[in-house]
Amino acid sequence: xxxxxxxxxxxxxxxxxxxxxxxxxxxxxxxxxxxxxxxxxxxxxxxxxxxxxxxxxxxxxxxxxxxxxxxxxxxxxxxxxxxxxxxxxxxxxxxxxxxxxxxxxxxxxxxxxxxxxxxxxxxxxxxxxxxxxxxxxxxxxxxxxxxxxxxxxxxxxxxxxxxxxxxxxxxxxxxxxxxxxxxxxxxxxxxxxxxxxxxxxxxxxxxxxxxxxxxxxxxxxxxxxxxxxxxxxxxxxxxxxxxxxxxxxxxxxxxxxxxxxxxxxxxxxxxxxxxxxxxxxxxxxxxxxxxxxxxxxxxxxxxxxxxxxxxxxxxxxxxxxxxxxxxxxxxxxxxxxxxxxxxxxxxxxxxxxxxxxxxxxxxxxxxxxxxxxxxxxxxxxxxxxxxxxxxxxxxxxxxxxxxxxxxxxxxx
Numbered sequence: 225x226x227x228x229x230x231x232x233x234x235x236x237x238x239x240x241x242x243x244x245x246x247x248x249x250x251x252x253x254x255x256x257x258x259x260x261x262x263x264x265x266x267x268x269x270x271x272x273x274x275x276x277x278x279x280x281x282x283x284x285x286x287x288x289x290x291x292x293x294x295x296x297x298x299x300x301x302x303x304x305x306x307x308x309x310x311x312x313x314x315x316x317x318x319x320x321x322x323x324x325x326x327x328x329x330x331x332x333x334x335x336x337x338x339x340x341x342x343x344x345x346x347x348x349x350x351x352x353x354x355x356x357x358x359x360x361x362x363x364x365x366x367x368x369x370x371x372x373x374x375x376x377x378x379x380x381x382x383x384x385x386x387x388x389x390x391x392x393x394x395x396x397x398x399x400x401x402x403x404x405x406x407x408x409x410x411x412x413x414x415x416x417x418x419x420x421x422x423x424x425x426x427x428x429x430x431x432x433x434x435x436x437x438x439x440x441x442x443x444x445x446x447x448x449x450x451x452x453x454x455x456x457x458x459x460x461x462x463x464x465x466x467x468x469x470x471x472x473x474x475x476x477x478x479x480x481x482x483x484x485x486x487x488x489x490x491x492x493x494x495x496x497x498x499x500x501x502x503x504x505x506x507x508x509x510x511x512x513x514x515x516x517x518x519x520x521x522x523x524x525x526x527x528x529x530x531x532x533x534x535x536x537x538x539x540x541x542x543x544x545x546x547x548x549x550x551x552x553x554x555x556x557x558x559x560x561x562x563x564x565x566x567x568x569x570x571x572x573x574x575x576x577x578x579x580x581x582x583x584x585x586x587x588x589x590x591x592x593x594x595x596x597x598x599x600x601x602x603x604x605x606x607x608x609x610x611x612x613x614x615x616x617x618x619x620x621x622x623x624x625x626x627x628x629x630x631x632x633x634x635x636x
Contacts, residue, residue, distance in 0.1 A: 226553035227251065229258050230528065232269060232519050236567055237528075238262055240557035242550075248275035255283040267513035269522050271295040272505075288511040292522040293450055294375070296509060300501050301378025301443050304494050308436045313383035315429045321419040325367055328416055332360050355400070355409035362396045363416060365389060379447070381440060387423065387433045394420045439494040442479065446498060449475045465520075469510050476502050532556050 227250065228240045239258050243250040267288040270276045272295055280289050339353045348354050369382075369389040394417060401413045423429055449471040451464075479495040502509075512518050536556070537545045549556070561567045562577065572580045593601075 225250075226549065226557060227254050228525070228528070228557045229254065230525060231265075232524055233517055234566060235524065235564055237558055237561050240554045242554050246273055246275055248278050251275050251279040252283060255279055259283055266515065267511065267518040269519050271522060272299065277508075288513050288518065289508055290511040290518050290520070291505060291508040292520075293452075293509065294521045294523065296501075296505055297443075297447060297450070297452065298376075298378065300446075300498065303501070304439055304443055304497055305378050305381070305436060308432060308439065309377070309381055309383055312387065312429065312432045312436055315426070315432065316383060316386065316423060319422045319426070321422055322367065324419045325363055325416065328412065328419075329360065329363055329367065332356055332412065335360070352406035352409060355404045355406050356412065358400060359397070359409065359412050359416065362393050362400070366393045375452075378440075378443065379452070381436065384433055384436050384440065387429065390420050391424050394424050435488075435490050438488070438491055442491070442494050442498060445475050445478075446472065446502070465510060465512060465516070472502070528557075528560065532560065 225243050225246055226240060227243055227246065229238045230236065231238055239254060239261070241254050241257075243254075264284050264287060267290060268280050268284070269290045269292060270280070272291050277289060277291070280287070333353075333356065335357050336350075336353050339348060339350055339357065342348050343354065366386070366389045369385050397413050397417050397420070401410065401417070404410055404413060449468065451468055476499055479499055482495045483492060483499075532553070533545060533549065536548050540548050561571075568577060
């Protein structure tokens with residue numbers, strides 16, 4: 225385990241060390257070293273591992289400790305939905321309709337450009353081709369759906385998204401069947417609807433999807449209160465932290481009302497779970513320092529590690545990556561500072577890295593020839609041996625002729 229401590233404002237890697245685990249004792253040890261060398265920080269951001277949080281509170285007593293919002297929501301969503309989501313996926317996969325729909329899609333011709341050009345001009349000379357393209361356009365999105373937001377589970381529920389897309393596709397195919405006239409079109413629609421019906425008419429699947437959707441609605445309410453975007457990069461800027469806190473409290477207040485309503489048990493259980501976890505972590509979710517500069521996630525650290533792994537993988541391949549990181553992870557983590565121009569200027573000044581290293585190296589340079597000169601002269605000597613012209617005296621004919629010519633010039 226490579227434990228790294230970074231400054232989230234300057235992005236300097238302050239310390240890195242290898243440990244057997246992220247235990248309280250190990251984390252406390254590294255934090256004591258950081259405190260001794262750099263003093264106490266104005267605040268901290270980390271995931272929710274108990275060893276880290278306990279060590280932070282003990283070593284930096286009274287310091288604001290913030291937990292990563294994304295880790296909080298992932299843990300919350302996992303507790304709410306992972307079992308239902310996996311159960312839904314198993315039930316859908318047992319039906320085996322994906323391969324059947326893919327087979328139907330492969331049997332259909334690709335989009336016909338001539339027909340589409342006619343549609344662009346407001347007419348169609350081959351209605352049958354247009355009907356088949358319409359069917360293709362309905363089935364394609366079903367087989368490519370994952371609904372990924374880039375954040376993974378539980379922000380994206382792939383099995384529920386697949387079920388929802390099947391329902392929509394079934395509805396569109398039903399509407400199209402009432403208007404289609406071609407025999408081939410009707411056969412394709414009938415075949416596709418038969419496979420889709422295996423899912424959307426299965427009462428157990430429908431009930432599981434309904435419960436998952438309702439629980440997800442509660443989760444999404446809190447997610448959007450925290451202003452986690454649908455897709456794209458998550459900003460760590462929190463100038464509106466207070467308003468986010470107010471909005472979250474409003475959502476939690478609404479869920480507390482649910483507890484006194486006559487609603488489904490699975491919704492009540494989900495609301496209770498969200499309320500308990502929110503109040504348990506509320507202080508740490510909104511902790512901040514006096515300057516209000518603490519990020520709301522540790523995405524910066526996540527990106528930091530992803531970059532190191534990606535670079536090692538490019539150079540060494542997947543198999544060797546783990547071994548390289550285990551052996552050199554600490555050095556690689558510290559070495560990332562050299563990508564930071566502010567760090568380079570702070571440490572090396574205006575001279576730059578190469579100039580500073582040249583000065584340091586000069587004191588340790590051995591007297592005599594450089595390596596390249598040595599290699600060249602050894603090669604020359606070897607050639608002379610092979611050509612039988614390696615003289616055992618400096619006074620060869622060429623040298624004597626040169627000396628004689630020099631004397632003649634001086635005499636003249």
